[in-house]
Amino acid sequence: MSDIILEGVTKCWGEVTAVDDLNLTIPDGSFMCLLGPSGCGKTTTLRMIAGLEEPDKGRILMDNKVVYCSKRCLSLEPNKRNIGLIFQSYALWPHMTVFQNIAFGLEMQNMDKKSIANQVKDVSKWMKIDNLLKRYPSELSGGQQQRAALARSLAPKPSCILMDEPLSNLDAKLRIEMRIELKRLYSEIKQTILYVTHDQVEALSLGTHLVVMNEGRLRQIGEPLQVYTYPNDLFVAEFVGSHAINMLEGIITREKERKIVKCGELSFLLGQTEEISDGQKVRVAIRPEDVILNSSEPVDSSKFTVYSVQPTGPDILVRVRRGDIFLTARQIERTILALETEVDVSFQPGRLFLFDEKTGQRMVKTDICFIKN
């Protein structure tokens, strides 16, 4: 039982509030990814947990122990928090060999030489760098440096590992490889990991929990797929997902006792709830993979013309147009549609989302479906 708990944590840099009244519990043994655009306060949050930065307000608990409390002016030093930290730059000490780098933290615990050597050997074997121990960091490849940094932070057996964009310095191919390694590592150690990233593919694929932050505030927390499929608000909907979500502006109108959202020439039928009122401005959102072109099933559809076609390899992104409305669809069949061809566009039932434009919140109670026109 050693959850990490942040209570009302606030941190300002001069006028700017980097982290604003953050309440967050990182359950013991979870792999939590902190996702957000740069400057959203995610790295600051990680550094405050590590003890490298001091919050202005709030309380942080680790291992059922208060490590920071603004009321009591208490702030435990980083080395008393029993954490490991992987830096974005790895911060391997360039004047020490890999062995010396890994052994440093153990030396600081006054371990005897023999057990240090044993532990370094163990952890380096595990990280598959046991043949590189005599090398200097500059003699390692990017991936090897990454493993050495991991080994260094794992060697003192911390109860929690913090990672600050650890894969952002690697090239695309290596990044995917290391992602797999990290996932395997987590399944072996089952230790709490807090992982900060701005790459949503990493955030979605790695963790057991996903936290989306923006402007110092927590926007949504949940299982990664849950967050992707059911975004709480406009920001999360637009930020999470590697292909931009389709977003249509609309106004709620009444048509023969039915509530309808009019988005240009498209109309969507709404369920009757108290959330909505006539004339309210809303946004309708749908992910590209939920936009279906020329469905073989008999569903309500609308005529669009093809505006541009981008094959990306595994799928083809098709941008279609009707009047002022543009939609992007992810097409899996490997046929390239000619420009200006007419296509029938329909939407995956249950994947349409309605957001209040004013508050940005998703209107969760209201059902929405597409109607033919």
Place this chain on the structure above:
Amino acid sequence: MKFQQREVEFLFLERNWNRVRRIIANPPLTLSIVLLILLIYLVIAPLFSMVESALTLSDRDSIYVVGEQVGDFTNYYLKRTFVGNMSDILFYKPLRNTLMVNFTMSILALFIGSILAWLVVRTDLLFKRIIANLAIIPYVLPSWTLALAWITVFKNRRLGGVSGILEYLGINLPDWISFGPVAIIIVMALHYYAFSFLLIGSALRSLDPTLEEAALVLGANRRVTIRRIIFALITPAIFSAWLLTISRGIGTFAAPCLLGTPVNYHLLSTKLYSNLLTGSPGVSYIIAVVMIALSSLFIFLNQRIIGKRKSYVTVTGKAFQPKLVALKKWRYLVTSLVIIFLILVVFLPIFVLGIETVMKVKGNYSFSNFTLHSWLGKSDPNIAYGDPGILRNPYVLGALWNSIKLGVSVAFFCGISGLLIGYTVVRLRGSKLSTILDQISFIPYLIPSIAFGAIYLSLFAQPRGFIPSLYGTFTLLILVTTVKNLPFATRAGISGMMQLGHEIEEAGIIAGASWFTRMRRLIFPLQSNNITSGMQLPFITAMRELSLLVILITPKTRLLTTVTFKYTDYNNYSMANAVLLLNIFVILAIMYLLRKFTGSDLAKGLGGQ
């Protein structure tokens, strides 16, 4: 109720206890406070002390002022400097001369430096490496090397004493060549052009080549590209070099003293010196304040220009492979001209000085007149007041030992303080403390050397509080030279720490290393290269420094530079030149060794600011 109160009390106690613990556990903070106190004492206090001395009656002048006692507050010096009968001679004329000389000198220096920089960086000149290395030598040499060489060559008979080489060869020289402003301007320009050479050279080198290529692709020819793109982009560097040269020139003492004083041509720096020695010390301190103000003005202008236009110079990570301008048929001619120029300003002066040291009878440059007496001669009462040759002269050898001692100590203390100040400034970045430390350590840069010496004289002439009078001690020389070099040392320290980044140390914090362990095992080893290369400039400055130390020297603490100066005072130019050559030899030898063993390059240290 009572219980609650006790709980509040406990919280209060705990808060304060935690606060104290955290300050103690935060060494950068503690260190910065210690450094701040030291810097306030060594940099800020002297400024106040100087103003105080300018407003306090000294015993030398007490007989002129009716009704005021020694040590009283007085405006006598202010009146004397700015409005009295003597003010024109004491202040306004030297001020005009200073402005005129420095203005002309800096333009000339800029002209030479920028042309050389452009030739070396952007054209297919031959022997570039050698030329680049030779070109900075005049700056490394003591600034009066050229002045002494000038005298040796151009001195005319009219002013008494022995004539120079040209007169010996039968060429009659007018006064304005031998001594005075023209001579000062040329000699100073040939010393300070290295500044423009290095600054503009590094600006040219760091230009993004694609900017230029973009212009070429758009149809501009080479000439237009040079004028509209390259020249426009390095304008800030040119301005910067110009202003820094002026502000440096204002504090220069040796060349104006050797070439101006004999014909009664004074600049502020020589006026400051003569007033301190024989006139009213208060006047000197007022002149010093004016010099600081002038120099600060130019530095301020420079900061404004750089601050606004810094974004101009883009430093790309790419290895720069500029398309060199082909000099074509001019290539050999230009190369020869550059080499002739460098021979004239680097080798010829040293050669001329060398000749002078081996002449038995002054002014007779024939082979029959050859002697090594100045170097190796035993004491002979008929020659040079009985001074033996410099290599067996305990007075000179003592000075040599002192100079090396000073150079090494200053290099050491500069290295350490640069690292520590750099460390705290970077670690506490964004805090007021960091900004203040950064700014205070830059102040000595604004103060002309000779004025800085004057300040330290006024501060340490008598004991103050628990600090004894340091005048006449070697410690004072080390102290003043270290503090004067602090701006360079700190800049080097800051840039080194910036490159190192926070994460290297934070990784140590996470691993549980104490501050001392982090310093010893992480920061010091990683900064050692940076420290040694940062030490080179203070070492050389200390070895060739005269302006800064000339007022603080006593016979016991004599240095090679002050011994040279003393010999010129006695009109014994052959001994003076011999000592100077010894000094030059030691500087170049140590520079060579440092370069060989540490791979550090002086050009790097001079680069940046």
